[in-house]
Amino acid sequence: MSATQEITEREQAGGEQLTPTGHRSLRTQLPNARFRAAKSRVAMAVLTLTMGIAIVPLVLIIFQVASEGAAVVNLDFFTTDEPTYRRDGGYRAGFVGSAYIMAGAIVMALPLGLATAVYLVEYGGGRLSTFIRFFTDVMTGIPSIFVGLFVYGLLISSTAVFRLGFSAFAASVAIAIIMLPIVTRSSEEMLKLVPDEWRNAGYALGASKSRTILTTVLPAAAPGLTTGSMLAVARGIGETAPLILTALGSQYLVTSYFEGAQGAVPLQIHRGATQQFQAGIERAWGGALCLFLFVLLLVIAARWVGSKANKLK
Structure with a gap:
């Protein structure tokens, strides 16, 4: 069996597109790719939310100090x-x-x-x-x-x-x-x-x-x-x-x-x-x-x- 026929059989059996060297093509999307992308988006949203919550006290402190002290500084x-x-x-x-x-x-x-x-x-x-x-x-x-x-x-x-x-x-x-x-x-x-x-x-x-x-x-x-x-x-x-x-x-x-x-x-x-x-x-x-x-x-x-x-x- 030639190398080309073997690659073709592997593609048909696994449903993946292989390169001439027999490796999986980077263009091939794995079955769990969408699930992993969804998890990544959820994690990013959670991290962004926690970062926003952590920044709120700092922003409030800066606003309070600036609003109260600006009128005095001269x-x-x-x-x-x-x-x-x-x-x-x-x-x-x-x-x-x-x-x-x-x-x-x-x-x-x-x-x-x-x-x-x-x-x-x-x-x-x-x-x-x-x-x-x-x-x-x-x-x-x-x-x-x-x-x-x-x-x-x-x-x-x-x-x-x-x-x-x-x-x-x-x-x-x-x-x-x-x-x-x-x-x-x-x-x-x-x-x-x-x-x-x-x-x-x-x-x-x-x-x-x-x-x-x-x-x-x-x-x-x-x-x-x-x-x-x-x-x-x-x-x-x-x-x-x-x-x-x-x-x-x-x-x-x-x-x-x-x-x-x-x-x-x-x-x-x-x-x-x-x-x-x-x-x-x-x-x-x-x-x-x-x-x-x-x-x-x-x-x-x-x-x-x-x-x-x-x-x-």
Whole structure:
């Protein structure tokens, strides 16, 4: 029997169209194809519905914050202090204090987190690396109020080791502790994505391990490292609980970094929203809108940097 006759008999027996090589043609529709397509459409509809339900709370929050806070935000809101809850004023002390706190936290958390990630990927591999990964995972899930209590006991309380008191520095330490595991884990994953061939190419050219890391690995992972750092900053800038125990808060402008209670936007939002005067509540909505827009800009910038990195690759 020839190959052509065998293919013809198989087509007649199975009802399928075969190619000259004896394989099933891609144009052949299986008996359960319509059922599978229907299941796919149902699954897509269910996923779309659940996505819509999940987005509803976010849209409502954005709408509420924007509608309540837009009328308050103006130039005076950024350039004046908040004298009392009854009178009109702004959040200048909070914006300056948040800038102080976040600047210090970034200086503390980003270099240390990046250095830890470099050690884990390039030099680690033993029990110490396993312990560090486990510790960072645990720190990611710890409530931020515990971090505030730890810094309060370490730097502020009467039995503190250093006894510095409430200050922007103490608040920076607390926010840096919150940011550190995020920076470490995200940077570690980004460094793992750099191909080993690039490292071997640097070694083949006679470069040392440290020089290869500085000139090849880090520049290649720079977009991902930037994205993870921005997301860590977005997480830290909205924290309130640690600041209550470390910065304490001030409605007047404080320029000292190591001495004196420091204001912050999350603290002013919390205090304005929990009192009964309308002027303070309105300012709280305005501060929430400004904080939301800042975090949104950071997230958009992180997404943009990540998309540009993917296009370059």
